[in-house]
Amino acid sequence: MKLSDFEKNRTNPFLEKALQEIQPTRKFRAATRTDESAMLQAFDPVTGDVLGHTMFVRQVEVDETQFTKLYLSQFESFWELNRSAIRIFGYIMHKMRPKSDKVEFLPDECLEHTKYKSVRQVYDGLASLLECKIIARGYNEYTYFINPLVFFNGDRVSFVRTYVKKKKSKPSDPQQLSVFDAIPPFSIE
Template structure:
């Protein structure tokens, strides 16, 4: 019987990064999919300031129009379908660690702060081994990258992001 020798992935196999290694490719990819849309001034999200003058006294009054919007306060992140195949071969530990990473994401930010203890609690693992295995798989799949230290990690904005990647 033939046994395949699988190399055990280790985080130390992957380099640390001072900047997000996915950013250049992400900017190019995002620029190819940006569409400009125009809204009338009544549909804008900015305040509209109007000055009104009293013709008898010359006194000028200013007023603002503010549009009230409803927002969903539930925490979310966008998964981009074009690169969804990155998840196809991930193990359960990588999926669980990725679930924790999603909870760490902040709007319009490509870096997360990773707390190993909170990740253990979220994933319900008893030891660090499964956490590090999951992290290594996510790095190998280019879903995340190591940051400058053990607490900071970069996410690949071509795969997942919290907010509008264009702004």
């Protein structure tokens, strides 16, 4: 298949399905071992004795190494990839930015990254990734959307929430009334 066999997209075509499938899980962690500056202490005003303290800040250690998460539920997407697609996928992971569903794809840079001699190998790999729905074409030749159900750099739940908020904040049709506008206000007397 050729790149031109795949349609261009103004928005990420994978997001609607991601909204349905990405479900948040709540986990709670207690804050421990914070230093003295992160505590509020309660004192007895008469004796000056410390009655107790409350901690507000939690220190978290993070791994600063660049990473991308691959999701096992969609791992079968990779089974049909050819060798060039695997290398191109490596380049795309290298180009990913945290919390973004878009990648800027630069063919010359990809050639250098993959050590390929011909841009044809790059485009063959891209076509394979498109066919397996791991990526989708963007609005121009340098933009590709990633499938966040397959891989993502960051927290997909917060990404999906942000997408929903942006979607809800779009201006509505001024010719259409909201249900709440049609209901007259009432008062309790």
